[in-house]
Amino acid sequence: MIDFERVENLSHARCQARNRAALLLFLAVFLACPCTVLAAVLPDDRTDTLYHYYDGGGVTVRGPALLVRKSVADTVSLSGRYYVDTISSASIDVVTTASPYKDKREEFGAGIDYLHGNSLMGVTLSSSKENDYQADSFGLNVSHDLAGGLTTVNLGYSQGYDIVQRVDNSFEEDINRFNFRLGVTQVLTRSLLLGVNFEGIAEDGYLNNPYRSVRVNPVPPVGIIGATRPERYPGTRDSQAIAVRAVQAFSSGSRPVISSLRAEYRYFRDNWGIRSNTLAFALQRYFGDRVLGEARYRYYQQSAASFYSDNFTTEMVYMARDKELSTFTSHSLGYKVSWKFLDRKYSFIDRMSLNFTHDYINFDYQDFTDVRTGEAYSFGANVLQLFVSAWY
Amino acid sequence: MTPNRIREVLNKSFGRHAGESRHPEISLTPLDSGFRRNDERAKGFLVQSFLSALMLCTLLWLAGCAQVKPYEREALADPIMSFSRDPLSDQYLNHVYDVREGARGATTTQGGGCGCN
Numbered sequence: 001m002i003d004f005e006r007v008e009n010l011s012h013a014r015c016q017a018r019n020r021a022a023l024l025l026f027l028a029v030f031l032a033c034p035c036t037v038l039a040a041v042l043p044d045d046r047t048d049t050l051y052h053y054y055d056g057g058g059v060t061v062r063g064p065a066l067l068v069r070k071s072v073a074d075t076v077s078l079s080g081r082y083y084v085d086t087i088s089s090a091s092i093d094v095v096t097t098a099s100p101y102k103d104k105r106e107e108f109g110a111g112i113d114y115l116h117g118n119s120l121m122g123v124t125l126s127s128s129k130e131n132d133y134q135a136d137s138f139g140l141n142v143s144h145d146l147a148g149g150l151t152t153v154n155l156g157y158s159q160g161y162d163i164v165q166r167v168d169n170s171f172e173e174d175i176n177r178f179n180f181r182l183g184v185t186q187v188l189t190r191s192l193l194l195g196v197n198f199e200g201i202a203e204d205g206y207l208n209n210p211y212r213s214v215r216v217n218p219v220p221p222v223g224i225i226g227a228t229r230p231e232r233y234p235g236t237r238d239s240q241a242i243a244v245r246a247v248q249a250f251s252s253g254s255r256p257v258i259s260s261l262r263a264e265y266r267y268f269r270d271n272w273g274i275r276s277n278t279l280a281f282a283l284q285r286y287f288g289d290r291v292l293g294e295a296r297y298r299y300y301q302q303s304a305a306s307f308y309s310d311n312f313t314t315e316m317v318y319m320a321r322d323k324e325l326s327t328f329t330s331h332s333l334g335y336k337v338s339w340k341f342l343d344r345k346y347s348f349i350d351r352m353s354l355n356f357t358h359d360y361i362n363f364d365y366q367d368f369t370d371v372r373t374g375e376a377y378s379f380g381a382n383v384l385q386l387f388v389s390a391w392y
Numbered sequence: 393m394t395p396n397r398i399r400e401v402l403n404k405s406f407g408r409h410a411g412e413s414r415h416p417e418i419s420l421t422p423l424d425s426g427f428r429r430n431d432e433r434a435k436g437f438l439v440q441s442f443l444s445a446l447m448l449c450t451l452l453w454l455a456g457c458a459q460v461k462p463y464e465r466e467a468l469a470d471p472i473m474s475f476s477r478d479p480l481s482d483q484y485l486n487h488v489y490d491v492r493e494g495a496r497g498a499t500t501t502q503g504g505g506c507g508c509n
Binding site for chain 2: 048050052054065066067081083148149150179181185187189190191193195196197198199200201239240241242243245247249251256257259260262266268270272274276278284286292300302305324325330355357359361363383385387389
């Protein structure tokens, strides 16, 4: 007979040992970065003030966001971030199994970067809170220039701790999250950049939504939700994602760069059985000295988690009916316009720009049914951003 | 994030078992024990290590091929050659995708915590 408790304890111990080993390895690399004469640079001193708006699938999310970054010496840069989501939700999940709700999420972040030779080291903290969810995280990052500045290697580790609650009772569970990042950016020619990024994420804890239900019916009913049970997810999730990105510059006459084309591909897998492919392109072009335009397209496709079903004919150990875990594709088409309205030093500000972006995303679900109609669910969403950037 | 909260995060991560239920009556054991198989997690870790090594080898090989002098890098310094020209805007857009898709990670920005599940 299998001793489940022993198996779980062993699994936890191995997981924790692995996370400790990864953190120690990261710190070893972090501290052993060699000093060389080539210099990396601190991020730009800039402030972004943004208002965002999302409307799609019965959900509206809006709110302000602010990012301030300022160097306090030649080698230290501080940053602060504030972000708000004001949510009004009548999504397909909500209208079929619950009542529309409103919520507010606030997120605070802070970071410090230290430049040492050609290495840039950073620490970040983040805290997010809403009425039934709390998330705190910290991260360590180091980037290092090699080969005369032609190659930049990035290493990152972050750890998050979430508390999942319900608004209607004292339910409270937690999630631990560990992220490992490795990235390399390479100058290939005088007009071509290549980047490769890998990220592994390990999670333990209560990973499902405490409100959501699955359908359990021997014969799928049409027009009604039918019999339901609470969702049950596995208590762990490991995922790996690798992305390859390239940017090519194009010149025109005396201008070394008039436009650029960015292409990106990402492959994702996890131990829940989800596999996904993401393909994205962006074309950017200057129009005169003050206007910069961007047109972009993104394609996303994923397979369903192994324990996902639109309707379970019998009760299973793990059950999910979250459309984010189903089989679906999405297409996103968008544009961005930036207008540099201050291009000379005024007081302590070097330049300022006004930016507007609009993306339209269409989601098509293959095995998630709108129970009201009995047909496969799909919806479109508009994502808008208006922001002002100032460099100083 | 208060000092108590930081202590709690560290204690939860490196002290008690991660994922330990606060409510014994709804303990995740033994329902999910089958999913915490060591061979499954070991497989994921091996894939992770292999991909990392492959990526590093490819890039170091490419690094050896590149010959671009510092005075030839004017175009590369232009803002439109950046993978993430506006960090706050890109962070927001990545967040929009993160909460509506099963995939996550390897983006150009590092996101904060969110009620994503």
